[in-house]
Structure formats: C-alpha cells, structure tokens
Amino acid sequence: MSSNTTHSGSATRNRIVDYELFEVPPRWLLLRIETADGTVGWGEPIVEGRAHTVRAAVEELLENYLLGESPEDIEDHWQTMYRGGFYRGGPVLMSAIAGIDQALWDIKGKQLGAPVHQLLGGAARNRIRVYQWIGGDRPSEVAEQAKQKVDAGFSALKMNATAEIERVDNPAAVEAAENRLREVREAVGGEVDIGVDFHGRVTKPMAKRLAKALEPHEPMFIEEPVLPEHNEALPDIAAHTSIPIATGERMFSRWDYKDVFADGAVDIIQPDLSHAGGITEVKKIAAMAEAYDVALAPHCPLGPVALASCVQVDACSPNALIQEQSLNIHYNETTDVLDYLADPLVFDYDDGYVQIPDGPGLGIEINESYVREQSKKTVDWHNPVWRHKDGSVAEW
Numbered sequence: 132m133s134s135n136t137t138h139s140g141s142a143t144r145n146r147i148v149d150y151e152l153f154e155v156p157p158r159w160l161l162l163r164i165e166t167a168d169g170t171v172g173w174g175e176p177i178v179e180g181r182a183h184t185v186r187a188a189v190e191e192l193l194e195n196y197l198l199g200e201s202p203e204d205i206e207d208h209w210q211t212m213y214r215g216g217f218y219r220g221g222p223v224l225m226s227a228i229a230g231i232d233q234a235l236w237d238i239k240g241k242q243l244g245a246p247v248h249q250l251l252g253g254a255a256r257n258r259i260r261v262y263q264w265i266g267g268d269r270p271s272e273v274a275e276q277a278k279q280k281v282d283a284g285f286s287a288l289k290m291n292a293t294a295e296i297e298r299v300d301n302p303a304a305v306e307a308a309e310n311r312l313r314e315v316r317e318a319v320g321g322e323v324d325i326g327v328d329f330h331g332r333v334t335k336p337m338a339k340r341l342a343k344a345l346e347p348h349e350p351m352f353i354e355e356p357v358l359p360e361h362n363e364a365l366p367d368i369a370a371h372t373s374i375p376i377a378t379g380e381r382m383f384s385r386w387d388y389k390d391v392f393a394d395g396a397v398d399i400i401q402p403d404l405s406h407a408g409g410i411t412e413v414k415k416i417a418a419m420a421e422a423y424d425v426a427l428a429p430h431c432p433l434g435p436v437a438l439a440s441c442v443q444v445d446a447c448s449p450n451a452l453i454q455e456q457s458l459n460i461h462y463n464e465t466t467d468v469l470d471y472l473a474d475p476l477v478f479d480y481d482d483g484y485v486q487i488p489d490g491p492g493l494g495i496e497i498n499e500s501y502v503r504e505q506s507k508k509t510v511d512w513h514n515p516v517w518r519h520k521d522g523s524v525a526e527w
Contacts, residue, residue, distance in 0.1 A: 395423070
C-alpha cells in the first residue's frame with residue numbers, strides 16, 4: 132500500500148489546494164496541507180494502531196469540507212467538521228479533526244508571522260517542564276533507568292504501575308507494584324516527581340488497593356486508575372487516597388470532560404492534542420479545567436507535530452503543569468521524535484524543561500525529504516493483545 136496520498140483542489144489565492152498523508156515509523160501519521168500561496172501546515176492525525184482508519188476520516192473531511200476553502204476561519208472549520216456529521220465524537224473522527232486543526236493553526240501562524248500561542252492570547256510562561264518515561268509496558272529495571280534519566284537532567288519521570296493484572300489480584304501483584312515504585316523513589320530521592328500510569332489496566336477494587344500501597348512513596352499522580360467508561364468510580368477511588376488523580380488521554384472533547392470536572396475527583400487532565408480535536412478544542416478543555424482548579428498535562432507519546440502542538444497550548448494555559456514527550460520511549464524502536472525535524476534543537480531539554488518555540492506557526496520545521504523517505508517504509512504497528520492465565524483478554 133502506498134505510504135502517502137495526494138489530492139488537489141482549487142488554486143484560488145489563500146485557499147487550501149492540496150494535502151498529503153504520510154504514514155511513517157514508528158507509528159505516526161503526518162498530514163501536510165498546502166495553500167495556493169505555497170504555505171504549508173503540518174498536522175498529526177493518528178490513533179495508534181488505527182492509522183488506515185484515521186487516514187480515511189481525514190480524506191473525507193478534507194474532500195467534503197475544506198479543499199478549495201480559505202484556511203483562515205479555523206473555528207468555523209472545526210465546527211463544520213464536528214457538527215457537519217450526524218454522528219460525531221470518538222477517537223477516529225476527533226483525531227482526524229485534530230490533525231487538520233493543527234495544520235490550519237500552523238498555516239495561520241506562518242502566514243501571520245507569529246507562533247500559535249501568540250495568536251491564542253500570548254505566553255503565560257517561557258518554558259514548560261517535561262517528564263521522561265522509564266520502563267516499558269511490563270515495567271522492569273526501572274530504578275537504574277530512573278537514575279540515568281535524572282543524571283540526564285530530568286526532574287520528573289513516569290512509569291507503568293503493572294503489567295496485565297487480574298480483576299481481583301493477589302497480594303504479590305500489589306507488592307510487586309509497590310516495590311517498583313519504592314526502588315525508583317530510593318534511587319532518585321524526594322526531589323524528583325514520579326507519575327505512575329495504571330493505563331486503564333486496573334479495576335476499581337485493585338485501583339483502591341494499589342493506591343493505598345503506593346501512597347507512602349508519594350507519586351506525583353496515578354494516571355487512568357480506571358478506564359474512562361468507568362469514570363463514575365473516580366470519586367470513590369479519590370476518597371481512598373491523597374495521591375493526585377490524572378486521566379483524560381481517552382477522552383476526546385470538552386463534553387467528555389464535563390462529568391469529571393463536576394465530580395471533583397480529578398486533579399490533572401491529560402487530553403491528547405492529536406486525539407481530542409486539536410489545538411482549538413484542547414485550549415477550551417484547558418480553560419474549563421482552570422475554572423475547576425484542575426491542572427493540564429497533555430498526553431503525547433507521539434511525534435514532533437503533536438508535541439509542538441502541545442507546547443503551544445501549554446505556553447498560553449496558566450494551569451499547564453507538565454508535558455509528556457516520547458523521546459526514547461519504548462515504542463520508538465526505529466525512529467524518534469527529533470529525526471523528523473530540520474532543527475532538533477527546538478526540543479532541546481534543559482534542566483528538565485523545554486523552551487516555548489518562538490518560530491511562526493507550530494514553531495518547528497519538518498524535514499520533508501526525510502518524511503517522504505520514511506513514508507516508503509512499511510508501517511504496521513498495532514497494540515499487543517494480552518491475555519490472562521485463563522485465556523481471557525487482558526487490558527493492555
């Protein structure tokens with residue numbers, strides 16, 4: 132299957148005339164939109180493991196609504212793409228909208244000669260703290276990795292809590308999770324923050340037991356203690372622990388967040404700029420969170436366009452706390468974030484922070500020739516399917 136798709140439209144001045152989609156390793160889908168004056172904007176519309184599905188959604192949206200249109204009225208385009216379909220929301224559609232939205236903001240910033248955060252009201256900070264992943268899907272050897280990352284300058288880490296876990300598991304499973312966190316805490320001390328990701332693998336009763344066991348080691352947060360379809364359990368879990376609760380990577384619009392804000396159980400939200408409607412929508416979600424005294428920590432185990440979009444929103448969101456990024460993450464086995472940038476120094480991490488880019492648009496320059504070269508490779512990343520000892524499917 133061809134790794135890129137090209138379509139052309141009207142050549143009217145400052146109209147969207149062309150787009151291309153590039154599926155590239157390790158598991159990303161990049162979108163290039165071009166206007167009649169030659170301005171190019173980049174987006175990253177992807178559902179990890181569902182690139183072909185999202186590609187089709189992006190093509191439908193661009194062909195039906197945007198080709199031949201001016202790129203300028205981003206809010207109207209967002210509303211048209213979202214409300215123009217009777218069925219709306221969900222990961223595929225919202226990720227397609229997200230990538231298009233990112234590219235439109237990139238175009239607007241380049242045409243106006245300003246970074247996106249200046250167009251959204253200006254910077255609330257000049258840098259944002261980042262955290263670094265340690266361990267893998269089945270966490271191991273985390274203490275040694277933690278020391279290495281802290282020695283490299285990071286002051287915040289994140290690790291998975293467990294591998295697959297039973298609906299009601301034995302004390303040894305809880306003890307193993309506690310021991311891993313304890314080892315990391317002992318390795319890095321009390322001045323380093325450690326986020327612990329439950330990854331939606333854990334049921335409500337196990338989430339309460341794990342939170343109690345982990346609490347003495349003071350994690351920065353526990354992430355996705357239950358799947359979002361069980362968010363009604365979050366107040367009960369919050370009542371059992373003082374650890375801040377984070378969630379949101381599998382929530383796709385401000386409407387999905389309404390109940391968790393109203394419940395008051397969540398302390399940190401983690402919308403994904405490539406899944407939750409892009410820059411336009413996540414800026415609104417961030418503002419909603421601020422009204423509820425909830426911090427923002429965007430989810431981003433993805434590529435350079437997604438990260439650049441996150442940082443632009445972080446820049447102008449007073450409640451932004453910390454930013455996930457995927458440099459050297461366990462998924463990036465063949466290609467990494469910086470490989471796709473003409474100037475990798477834009478994401479130069481200093482003392483555990485990244486500076487807010489001040490270049491126009493998203494503030495990055497994509498190495499287009501490298502993208503085209505990589506898109507010729509076969510990319511076929513899918514989530515692993517885990518199973519319990521009895522053969523039933525386990526949450527990954």
